[in-house]
Amino acid sequence: VSEFSIIDRYCRDLGRLHPETQVRVGDDAAIVSVPDNMVMAVSIDTMVEGVHFFKGTSAADIAHKLLAVNLSDMAAMGAIPKWATIALTLPDTDENWLAEFSDQLSSQASDFGVELIGGDTTRGPLTLSLNIMGLLPKGKALTRNGAKLNDDVYVSNSLGDAAVALKVLNGQSMIDDRHREALLAALHRPVPQVELGQQLLNVASACIDISDGLLADLEHVARQSNLTITIEVDALPLSVAYQNFIANGGDVVSALTGGDDYQLAFTAPVKRRHVIMELAAKLNVPLSRIGQTVARQGHAIELTRNGIPFQLDGVKGYQHFV
């Protein structure tokens, strides 16, 4: 199979085809038009075998996560995902792998309204980069620097499940068998909060997706907004699987520092509490109030437990080049 036919066979007409796409896969570049009242959001993320996923992870799981982590960046900006380009570096041409990968990518891309408009296939150690592009109404965006003094801090769904799943896979932790599947799904098949992000455009003051861990990511919001954020540890939303992990000797650290959650953390004025609860109900996405912004203090993030200052030892989040 030549490079040309890989792109042709597996990447052409993948996802939801948009009328705004004027040139698709198969030329030197794709061409898209951005409606006059919109701007474009752009982000790129890479996954490397042995770093972001175990050797032997299924092609479908890899495809799911590659798109999900990029969709999550669109969610964090409040953008509507529209287009993607992909750079696939593959050790060999495994047709079954490629078929499974592209089937999953296609299915999820269609679900989220994304069209694949370009790709490059090269030989080498398994490495996948996806560049995602989305649209936002002009003048709107959820950035990291918009939090105001005395805003509430929220997080969607629950925290730390992917980190606990990793501990379980690494044999570092026990959980009861009945929770295993839900935990592994959190790790392998995260659900990006794309609809929530768009709905937060007129509600939140700042937003970020939790890819490196709640503390590491909220620290960006705090620093870029020039505030301190206080987090009440007992307010962190934990899944029943995570609660089972705690019952088996685990602690709350994974919920604070575990990466790969792909939930949204956001700030909003106190007067929006009611609107946010309505939004949670409408989208059927739990939104938990876990803290607030305060005037800038010694640390970007300060933890309390039952209102009493709480110290956490160790790293704040997953970093590749520590």
Added chain:
Amino acid sequence: VSEFSIIDRYCRDLGRLHPETQVRVGDDAAIVSVPDNMVMAVSIDTMVEGVHFFKGTSAADIAHKLLAVNLSDMAAMGAIPKWATIALTLPDTDENWLAEFSDQLSSQASDFGVELIGGDTTRGPLTLSLNIMGLLPKGKALTRNGAKLNDDVYVSNSLGDAAVALKVLNGQSMIDDRHREALLAALHRPVPQVELGQQLLNVASACIDISDGLLADLEHVARQSNLTITIEVDALPLSVAYQNFIANGGDVVSALTGGDDYQLAFTAPVKRRHVIMELAAKLNVPLSRIGQTVARQGHAIELTRNGIPFQLDGVKGYQHFV
């Protein structure tokens, strides 16, 4: 050095900052606005150590080529390059390497009016992907499918120098020492024909950049335009270094099938010959008429030498997954 500070230190405010950029490096996604009368061209290309460049290639040479091959895709569409995102997978954090890489990237990006608006840094085998975005006037583009019957076929500058340089580096070929530097520059520091591409928007009927070799790339134009292209082998533009390669026993095959040239091949109506010669003079870029389009025949590409059919054995161009 953490992942965050790599992006911060080496990728922030890199290149030519555009007023159309509303959110730069440092948020979940960048935000750019596309002027109302323009559309966006998008392309992604990857380079892998040991596949696209030798282990030990300088960081500056890698940076140059990574951006150049992507700029060449913009050139082939006639687009004005504007923005890029980068995915860097690095085996370790070598500050000297990163400084050399980003200095070169920054310098070339500024020269070509490109702003780096996003990046992802991961640990792994040296692999670099760059996603480039450019602008085109609405309704204009140089695609591969626009060639018409009896169009002329042109190519910019000269062909095959990068392929001969590779032969020399691999010890498969001899050239006189005085040509070595020019050949290696063709391989390591290709000059993308960005200005030529933009000037061809109202002149050429189809265009492609020669990354996989003249024959392989023109075959895309022929097939997508549903024509056959005839090439007169003796009309191929060859550099003095290439002529020296022939004098030392080389042949014309590298000019026909060698990859990595990053020249533009394009078709244009016969009535444009005068305009094209004026354009060559204005830009100081030699443009050689090497063939023409004919009605669809048995092959997409047919070669002649002094007007007599000419057969070439072997592959048409470089393919990663042959």
